[in-house]
Amino acid sequence: MEVKARAPGKIILSGEHAVVHGCTAVAASIDLYTYASLSFPSPSSENDDTLNLRLKDSGLEFSWQIERLKDALSNLGCPFPSKPISCPTESLKSISMLVEEQSIPEAKIALASGLSAFLWLYTSIQGFKPATVVINSDLPLGSGLGSSAAFCVSLSAVFLSLSDSMNKDRSQQGWLIFEDSELQLLNKWAFEGEKIIHGKPSGIDNTVSTYGNMIKFKSGDLTRIKSSLPLRMLITNTRVGRNTKALVAGVSERTLRHPDVMSSIFNAVDFISRELSAIIQSPTPDELSITEKEEKLEELMEMNQGLLQCMGVSHASIETILRTTLKYKLASKLTGAGGGGCVLTLLPSCILLFCSLPNLPVDYHFYFVVYLFVFYNDRCLDNMALRSQNSLISQQHGHR
Ligand SMILES: Nc1ncnc2c1ncn2[C@@H]1O[C@H](COP(=O)(O)OP(=O)(O)O)[C@@H](O)[C@H]1O
Ligand SMILES: C[C@@](O)(CCOP(=O)(O)O)CC(=O)O
Ligand SMILES: [Mg+2]
Secondary structure, three states: OEEEEEEEEEEEEEOOOHHHHOOOEEEEEEEEEEEEEEEOOOOOOOOOOEEEEEEOOOOEEEEEEHHHHHHHOHHHOOOOOOOOOOOOHHHHHHHHHHHHOOOOOHHHOOHHHHHHHHHHHHHHHOOOOOEEEEEEEOOOOOOOOOHHHHHHHHHHHHHHHOOOOOOOOOEEOOEEOOOHHHHHHHHHHHHHHHHHHHOOOOOHHHHHHHHOOEEEEEOOEEEEEOOOOOOOEEEEEOOOOOOHHHHHHHHHHHHHHOHHHHHHHHHHHHHHHHHHHHHHHOOOOOOOOHHHHHHHHHHHHHHHHHHHHHHOOOOHHHHHHHHHHHHOOOOEEEEOOOOOOEEEEEOOHHHHHHHHOOOOOOOHHHHHHHHHOOOOOOOOOOOOOOOOOOOOEEEEEOOO
8 A cells, every 4th residue: 555745845035033023924835845655564565574765866864673662652552643742852763763773874964853843743653663664855955945845745745645634535646635633733844844943933934835836924824925026036055055944043042142132123024024925916907007016025034134134144156146046136035044055046927927928938038037047056946836735635546
């Protein structure tokens, strides 16, 4: 028996970091996914006493004897899929030891927190059953596109879909449909995984990965947003690696040193996100033309970037991209935790109009923009993949 699920990455249009401190942020899912599959061994299989995790992108494979897992995590008792709880400190210590025993190569040590999240989610939802889990991803890891959340959401989806908490009757052509309460449960579990990777996540990344589309998020509450104008964002990867946990901790330390200043900065970001979401949602045409709306969005993105600099999360590589795009009168901001990672650039409709002129190749604007970013770009997306349905899909093959 095998179950598969996928969960998308995201971009944050405004409000990263401030959202950790209770302010509003706006995020959208993107067309890059993390894929997870779970299979249980047949009774005659050789792998019936191990839990295996295969990370296809890094070419690494990890394996734990079920008895070893039971010894280390004996205090957990029965699995509790319908009651997401935070990993207790004692269990996290035991899990860290189980991860250390795997001797991860030094260059890939950042994966350790992902492995810990995996072990916590698996043992809490599925208990101590032998299984094989395979992961692969379109997303660059540690680049601000929410790979950690997509990892936790796709894992929670496969683990829950084979647990008693799922109603298996609601399937369409082999695809299991998650109803609202099940999505909520899965989002809560994914948040617990994110906590292990990030330390203090706001929950925006796992929420947008679970529900798809575009969302406004504040203090754990989500509001779905429908954009009334075609927003196109270029995503540029600086390829400077960084770690969200350290950046979030750095902002919290700065907040302790300068509480009043930081509170004003967060407050300003809150206003930016609220104004940005209002502009995105306001009907077109209204009193503002598309161009006027885009100009406002550009200004808000630039202001948000300035405030992120004040929080101490920009980076020389990000500043280089800001300067480069500014030469072409394009506005940019970092997305995600910053410190490297990815930068967003709004592609206004005047560039897009260019490509709809007769006799111009359809992809003209795309190549034009790619040309601008050729030195920096890892991946160009000309579309934010605004999804009309849940982006989570889980497919069952056969039955146990
Ligand atoms: N496909 C994956 N396989 C294993 N671990 C992953 C995967 N995707 C994400 N992770 C975990 O998440 C970490 C990156 O998360 P983070 O620093 O929050 O950056 P981002 O979420 O922006 O990509 C990785 O170092 C790893 O621990
Ligand atoms: C910085 C933050 O706002 C977003 C982090 O996103 P990412 O892990 O860099 O993709 C943290 C959070 O909201 O949990
Ligand atoms: Mg992350």
